[in-house]
Amino acid sequence: MRMRKKKNADARLASHEGLVLSQPESPIEGKAGRELYLEIGAGKGGFAIEMARRNENADYYAMERVRDCIVLAVEKADAEGRPANLRFIIDGADNLPAWFASGSVDRIYLNFSDPWHKKGYFKRRLTYRKYLSLYFTLLCDGGELCFKTDNAPLFDFSLEELASVDLTPYLVTRDLHASPYAEGNVMTEYERGFVAEGKPIHKLCVKKPAGYIPHYTEPKKAKAEAEEAL
Ligand SMILES: C[S@@+](CC[C@H](N)C(=O)[O-])C[C@H]1O[C@@H](n2cnc3c(N)ncnc32)[C@H](O)[C@@H]1O
Known part of the structure; x- marks a missing residue:
């Protein structure tokens, strides 16, 4: 998300103590009797705030790598009465293993992730198999990813990437708002804009099968270059 630089970002973040995490300490394991939800690429935080509010029995972590987005997100959260179960993390998805213990996460949300449509950039997509492998390591058995x-084209790519690591969604719709799954849907900032333009929203959800072990390994350089050239 491109965003104009926010003035006094450090001071503004500091005034929302306890809401923002910027350095992982020991990996978060989740608390007994409570679910752990994680959103990656949370943008301005509207979805996170509403989801935390609706799911009091879950701890909700919203990760976003753009600091200026987090400034807006925390200001919104506190202006609306901060849900006690919400934390924002300033970091990128590559660092997820430093933040969360394997098998600790019940749900992962990816909303309107950047499409990275330019040739050769597909490995940056948050549904690329490398990221799927990270997510399905963090998820508990029966835990789920929703996108x-x-x-x-990004949705098609994501379905192919899931198939490449032997995962099959239990929910797929190419027009969420005209489907039965619209009920209870929480809209994100981007989603509101697309819906206003009349664009259909695609959604998938996939559960981690019991005992599933992610099997992605980083391709060797030559193979990686061959893939880039496709
Ligand atoms: C298109 S915006 C969507 C924002 C929000 N989810 C929404 O639907 O309104 C994508 C967001 O993902 C964030 N993002 C992209 N790659 C990321 C990564 N590797 N780790 C964390 N956040 C990332 C971007 O900074 C941007 O804020």
Whole structure:
């Protein structure tokens, strides 16, 4: 997300003590009797705030790598009465293993992730198999990943990436708002814009099968270069 630099970002963040985490200490394991939800690429935080509010029995972590987005997110959260179960993390998805213990997460949300449509950039997509492997390491058995996008090519890519690591969604819709799954849907900032433009929203959800072990390994350089050239 491109965003104009926020003035006094450090001071503004500091005034929302306890809401923002910027350095992982020991990996978060989750608390007994409570679920752990994680959103990656939370943007301005509207979805996170509403989800935390609706799910009091879950601890909700919203990760976003753009600090200026987090400034807006925390200000919104506190202006609306901060849900006690919400934390924002300023970091990128590559660092997830430093933040969360394996098997600790019940749900992962990816909403309107950047499509990275330019040739050779597909490995940056948050549904690329490398990231799926990270997510399905963090998820507990039966835990699930949910993904929404307006971007049909990114959605197709994501289905292919899931198939490549032997995962099959239990929910797929290419028009969420005209489907029975619209009920209870929490809209994100981007989603509101796309819906206003009349764009259909695609959604998938996939559960981690019991005993599933992610099997992605980073391709060797030559193979990686061959893939980039495709
Ligand atoms: C298109 S915006 C969508 C924001 C929000 N989810 C929404 O639907 O309104 C994508 C967001 O993902 C964030 N993002 C992209 N790659 C990321 C990564 N590797 N780790 C964490 N956040 C990332 C971007 O900074 C941006 O804020």
